[in-house]
Amino acid sequence: MTTIESAKVIVCSPGRNFVTLKIFTEQGVYGLGDATLNGREKAVVSYLEDYVIPCLIGRDPSRIEDIWQYLYKGAYWRRGPVTMSAIAAVDMALWDIKGKMLDTPVYNLLGGKSREAVMVYGHANGKDIAETIDEVGRHLDKGYKAVRAQSGIPGIESTYGVSKTKDNYEPAVRGDLPKESLWSTEKYLNFIPKLFKELRDTYGDEPHLLHDCHHRLTPIEAARLGKEFEPYHLFWMEDCTPAELQESFRIIREHTTTPLAVGEVFNTVWDAQLLISEMLIDYLRTSIVRGGGISHMKKIASFAEIYHVRTGFHGATDLSPVTMSAALNFDLSINNFGIQEYMPHNGLTQELFPNSYQFKDGFMYLEEGKPGLGVDIDEEKASKYPYERAYLPVNRKEDGTLFNW
């Protein structure tokens, strides 16, 4: 029997913070897990170092399910993004070890490939409609079949998803306190359908177009927007309303056929149980790093499959290449795969996290036969980029009311 000999947490910041768990077996095989929680990274570091790692030493790393249950039920205080990100990191690392010990990619342990490649969507954003249209065109020229479009809103100084520079949008801002922004739902609702009319007029019906409302509408406002989007048949309208109240999606569903995606902030099946079982959504966004790892996400995806709900994993740059590698192994294998978000990490991050995936013509490919997750971390290089606290922004309505960011 092999045992877990040690484990450590590596925190690095190649442009943004990442938290990586590395678990070592006595045989010298190690596994990696992503534990990055944007804006609250150190909380997960402590949860792992102070509470979880001591419980792992000496355990059999092949007992992935038992260790998952031990960390979930054994904590007494269940669920939540910190707890479930820590459990996810352990779970990813143990699947990585299992694949390496069996000399096979993790997708083979999950039932093998159901497809050769994974359709991804890119992020196009611009300060106004014209710039956003150009950015969508640039992504289509790169071969993307699916593009998310986010635009600046006239009369609002800055909004979610629109970056000043043209590289990918990174919302976490280094500094002593969160940046505050102002928001107007009225200005947004009166404007955003125009963007998608122009996009369809410009690029026709073929490209998959997506949009992220980022938790900012009430259910009836989301119903209105979904209806106004219908002529432009979006691939999905994401996070259209805060989803703690799962039954609120019944109102949206009654009014519109625009497909709904939700769940990047969820962390267990219980956050989505009613949304899935009442078919109130079409895509579940919960990622491997947020949703308790491969083991728990496999259970959620199987539950979702019964109700025609497909996966649409979150894949912003605040999920490390370890999560992307785990996600692609998962995406390749399950039947009810929908789409994978893909925001390319910067070159330095790619250097610190050597990986086996490659974008080509709108799809992501995993290098054949790489055992485990197919990703590594260059600890020596990572040590040169220490953690710097960064906060996600805080959002207020124009009258000062604290609102959803």
Ligand code: CS2
């Ligand atoms: C967004 C993210 O990618 C998405 O759909 O919702 O940009 C999200 O705002 C960040 O991941 C938060 O850290």
Ligand code: MG
């Ligand atoms: Mg989102």
